[in-house]
Structures are given as structure tokens and as C-alpha cells.
Amino acid sequence: MTENHETPDRALGRPRATTHDVLAEIGVELFTRLGYENVSVQQIAEAAGVSRRTFFRYFPTKADLPWGDFGREVERLRGELALMPDDIPLMAAVRQAVVDFNRVPPDAVDQHRARLGLILTEPELIARSLVKFLDWRRVIAEFTARRLDLDPTSFVPELVGEVALSAAVAAYRQWIPSPDTDLSTFIDTAFAAIVDLDRLEQGVAAQLTAHLSTTPVHASARTPAHGQQHRITTGTATLHEENADETR
Amino acid sequence: MTENHETPDRALGRPRATTHDVLAEIGVELFTRLGYENVSVQQIAEAAGVSRRTFFRYFPTKADLPWGDFGREVERLRGELALMPDDIPLMAAVRQAVVDFNRVPPDAVDQHRARLGLILTEPELIARSLVKFLDWRRVIAEFTARRLDLDPTSFVPELVGEVALSAAVAAYRQWIPSPDTDLSTFIDTAFAAIVDLDRLEQGVAAQLTAHLSTTPVHASARTPAHGQQHRITTGTATLHEENADETR
DNA sequence: GACTAAATGACACTGGGTGCCAAAGCAATG
DNA sequence: CATTGCTTTGGCACCCAGTGTCATTTAGTC
Numbered sequence: 001m002t003e004n005h006e007t008p009d010r011a012l013g014r015p016r017a018t019t020h021d022v023l024a025e026i027g028v029e030l031f032t033r034l035g036y037e038n039v040s041v042q043q044i045a046e047a048a049g050v051s052r053r054t055f056f057r058y059f060p061t062k063a064d065l066p067w068g069d070f071g072r073e074v075e076r077l078r079g080e081l082a083l084m085p086d087d088i089p090l091m092a093a094v095r096q097a098v099v100d101f102n103r104v105p106p107d108a109v110d111q112h113r114a115r116l117g118l119i120l121t122e123p124e125l126i127a128r129s130l131v132k133f134l135d136w137r138r139v140i141a142e143f144t145a146r147r148l149d150l151d152p153t154s155f156v157p158e159l160v161g162e163v164a165l166s167a168a169v170a171a172y173r174q175w176i177p178s179p180d181t182d183l184s185t186f187i188d189t190a191f192a193a194i195v196d197l198d199r200l201e202q203g204v205a206a207q208l209t210a211h212l213s214t215t216p217v218h219a220s221a222r223t224p225a226h227g228q229q230h231r232i233t234t235g236t237a238t239l240h241e242e243n244a245d246e247t248r
Numbered sequence: 249m250t251e252n253h254e255t256p257d258r259a260l261g262r263p264r265a266t267t268h269d270v271l272a273e274i275g276v277e278l279f280t281r282l283g284y285e286n287v288s289v290q291q292i293a294e295a296a297g298v299s300r301r302t303f304f305r306y307f308p309t310k311a312d313l314p315w316g317d318f319g320r321e322v323e324r325l326r327g328e329l330a331l332m333p334d335d336i337p338l339m340a341a342v343r344q345a346v347v348d349f350n351r352v353p354p355d356a357v358d359q360h361r362a363r364l365g366l367i368l369t370e371p372e373l374i375a376r377s378l379v380k381f382l383d384w385r386r387v388i389a390e391f392t393a394r395r396l397d398l399d400p401t402s403f404v405p406e407l408v409g410e411v412a413l414s415a416a417v418a419a420y421r422q423w424i425p426s427p428d429t430d431l432s433t434f435i436d437t438a439f440a441a442i443v444d445l446d447r448l449e450q451g452v453a454a455q456l457t458a459h460l461s462t463t464p465v466h467a468s469a470r471t472p473a474h475g476q477q478h479r480i481t482t483g484t485a486t487l488h489e490e491n492a493d494e495t496r
Numbered sequence: 497g498a499c500t501a502a503a504t505g506a507c508a509c510t511g512g513g514t515g516c517c518a519a520a521g522c523a524a525t526g
Numbered sequence: 527c528a529t530t531g532c533t534t535t536g537g538c539a540c541c542c543a544g545t546g547t548c549a550t551t552t553a554g555t556c
Contacts, residue, residue, distance in 0.1 A: 011522080011523070012522075012523060012524090012531080012532055013521075013522065013523085013532045013533025013534060014519095014520060014521040014532085014534040014535065015521070015522070015533090015534080016533095016534070016535090017534075017535065040510090040511065040512085041511080041512070041513090042511085050535085050536090051536045051537075052512095052536090052537095053514090053535080053536060053537075053538090054534080054535060054536070056512085056513065060513085061512080061513080062511095062512070062513090089446065089448075090448050091446050091448065092446075123379055126378055126379055126382075127375035127378055128375055129378065130374055130378040131371055131374055131375050134374075148449075155418065155422050155434075155437075155441075156448070158418050158421060158422070159414070159418040159438055159441055160445070162414040162415075162417055163411060163414045163415075163445065165414070166407070166410040166411050166413070166414045167407070167410075167411075169410060170403065170410045170411075173406060174403050174406070190407055193403075193404065193407055194407070194411055194442065195445055197339050197411065197442065197443055198337065198339050198443045200338050200339065200404070200408075201396075259553080260500080260501050260502065260553070260555085261501040261502025261503055261552075261554080262502055262503040262504065262551060262552040262553060263503075263552070263553065264502090264503070264504090265504065288541085288542065288543085289543070289544090290542085298504085299505045300505090300543095301505060301506075301507095301545090302503085302504060302505070304544065304545080305503080305504085308544085309543080309544080310542095310543065310544090497556105498555105498556090499554100499555080499556075500555080500556100501553090501555100502551100502552090503551085503553095504550080504551070504552095505548105505549090505551090506548090506549085506550095507546105507548095507549105508545100508546090508547090509544105509545085509546085510543105510545080510546105511543090511544090512541105512542090512543080512544105513541085513542085513543105514539105514540085514541080514542105515539090515540085515541105516537105516538085516539090516540105517536105517537090517538095518535105518536090518537090518538105519534105519535080519536080519537100520534080520535070520536090521532105521534085521535090522531105522533090522534105523530100523531085523532085524529105524532105525529080525530075525531095526529075526530095
């Protein structure tokens, strides 16, 4: 009930006065324009032509607004993972699924950046993010657990979930303030870097940094469709390869 | 000012009526006994013989209580990192520093477990944890940046900070509900697992799980003093070695 | 004893979030 | 067309977290 999926059937009783999306849009607009703390729920409700009380029937918290229907998104991630063939190594599958999950249509990129910017900038929203990502992490952990035949709450699955989230968040943070960069590339690189973490040396890291900050959105960094093809099937892509590709 | 360091000098003006530690202790006790939401700041203040207003002069937020003086702890982490010789590989140094940082005297283990249990269980405290750990992560990132001669806000340093936090949190979560286990071992193993993430196979992961859940606190899992000696100096400890050690 | 510095306590106020209940609005039924 | 059933809304009262303000307390110092 926390995340209503806007049941499209329902035709009984008093009609709804608004939607999650409308409230979210109004809210994000006000937040980015006036600052999160300077906008009260009262204002958002009024702007949407709804009572304050009703707002809290759509969103349990003011801080949940920028997340929209995140429960739906989490299910999408679950779907991405379900599409991964069993013959792909675990981390390669997670990596690919997270990359696919974070692909947004070009015309929605700016809005997406604004949302993530809000979420990872405003302290109260940063706080909320961890709670929100609990389910996201659990999906990764469950996938890992299934693959390795372990309990989803055991060490390795939880660790993989945690690490995957790390990769995503670190990538978000770098991507947000950098227009004309590709989120997928950041995420993919983050996973590659994690796998090769123990080989970190000055030269490698520096080149990686340079590589990212100057790489525009280009075809080679995007997978064609949506999980059918797998650019990375061996799970052996490393920092060195990334750099070899750059310093050719 | 958010985290007062209980300046021991000061002998002017009206004396303090309480301390951070006293409030924290009372608060944690009430939280664990009655539940976080069922305890108001009013109650805590009364129990400490202080006005509600004064409580908020010691802690900016109710959710900050279980953290005590975390700013001091972060500085301790910085200290641990500063002790690491330059000839130790980056990740090995981070790993060792985080392990050392999380070492608590035996008589304080139960209390520490209670605190972490609260922090990682109660939603509102979970939320606060991310904000709290921002500084913690930054310390790791700054260390990494210094080592690699990069900007602390660039990709690799932030990623290392994020990943290190992942390791710690995943370890906490496994350690909390398991009395008679050693936190250091969990953290150390988490780092080892991350470095070897791409080699994850069924057998390895399962053995790792079994290994951890049955390993009591024993001497070999603890480093003698405090950063002088380094059990892991090569940075090449892997899941396989951990298991080789176990399946001997 | 007057002065100064620092902390406390009381009060008022804002805003988030919840419980409760009457009223609104639409569909189906008769 | 009026009634009934169902669901959502809106208004109200209320609790609690957190903040700004200011007088008051309690020391040490001159």
C-alpha cells in the first residue's frame, strides 16, 4: 500500500483526486526551484489541488516524493536479473542487469538527473535513500542466493547486494554533475573497477579518471537492445582493458 | 558543534548538567527496551534530569543518539589510515585500517552490538546512518586520493570509500545477530570476498558461509597490537586462501 | 560583591505525520 | 429516480521533532 500501482481497473466509489506522478512532478519542481526544506507539504498539496491529509495518503513521507513509484522500479530490476542466462558468471550478470536497469530514454535523461541530484544532495533525502534501496539490495541478494544456492540473508548474497549498490551510487554521484556523460558507462566502469580493486595503482586510476571525464556518449558504450546481447559475457573486463581501449 | 568533544578544560560559566555519553546511554537503554518510536525526547530528557530543549543542544536529532560522538570515531579512522605504511597496497591498507577501527574492547562488545543492532534495524536510524557515514566514507576517499594522487571527489576514491563502507555494513549485519563471533573476522572476510568477487562459485561461497558461522573468536583472527604488524601485507588474501585455511 | 562567561530552562512556534469521522462522489441495483 | 454500497476525500484534533528567543542560573574572576 505504500507504493500504489495506480490500479487502472477500479471504477467504484469516489474517484481519485490526483496521482502519484502528478504529486511527484509538482513536488520535484518545487524542490529544485525553492529547495527541499523551503517547501512544505501544504504547498505541494495546494499546488495539486488536494488537501494536506490526502497527500499523506499517496506518499507516506515528504521524502518519498522524488522516488515516485520505486516499488515498480525494483520489480523492473528483478525482471532484468531474471533475463540473465545461467551461463553468464554471477558478477557479470549483476553488472549487466544493473546497467540495463539504469538505462533511461534520452528525452528523460535531464529529469532523471534532476531527481537523482535531489536525492543524493539533500540530507533528508540522502537519508531516505538508504531505506528505499533496502528492497533494491534485497533483489540483488536474492538473485545471488539463487545462483549460489545460499540463504538470501547470508553473508555473500548480502555483500553482493551491498557492493552492487555501491557501484551504482558512486556512478550516480559522478554522473549527476556531468552533463554529456553516459550513466551506463559510469556504472559499468564502477563494476569493472571493483572487480579489479586490488590492482589499483597510480597510473591505472588516473587514466581511468581521465577516460571517464572525456568520454562522450558514444555507440560502443551502449548495448543494443535490452539484455538479449551481452557485451560482457566473460566477466573478465578489467581496468586494464578499459584503459587499453582508451590508450590505443 | 554538532559533535561536541566534551572539552575537558572549560571552567567558566554554568556547569553542564549532563554529557553526551549519559544521554546516549539512557537513550539506547530506553530504545532497546521500549522501541525507538515509543520513546520521546521528552522521556529521555526527563530520565537524564534535563529539559527537552537542552537535549537538543547535545544532539541535533533524536536519531543521532545511538551514534554517540561519532565525529571522534571518524577521526580515529583517519588516524588508523595515517598509520599505514606506504609500501602496503592500497586496498590492503584500507582493509587493515577498517578492521582495526572496528576493534572494540571485549567488555564493550555487547553494548556495541546493541548499538549497531539498533542503528541497522530501526528504519529512522537506518536512514540516519547514511548521513552519518558520509564523513566516514570521505576519510577513506581522501586516503585513497592521496595514495593515488587524485581528487578526493573523483570516481575511484569515492568508489573505494563506498565499497569499504559496503564491506563494513555487510559484516555488521552478519555479526549483530550472532553472538560468539568476531566482528574483525567478518570485516576482513568481506574485504577478501570483494576483491575476489568475480571468482564467486557455488562451492567457494558456501564454504565461506560455513566458515564464518562456525568460527569462534580465536587468537589467529586478531592482530596483536594496533597497526604495527600486518597480517595481510600482500593484499592477496583471497577467498580460496580463507577456505584453504578452513578445509585443512 | 560586582562582573563575565557559559549553560540551562521556559515558552512559543513551525512542520511532519496520524487517527478519526463525516461528507463527497460514482456505480449498480431496485 | 431514489436507494444502497463502496471508496476516497477533507477537516479537525492531536502528538512529536526541532528551532528561535530570552530570561535565569551557576560558576570563576577581579
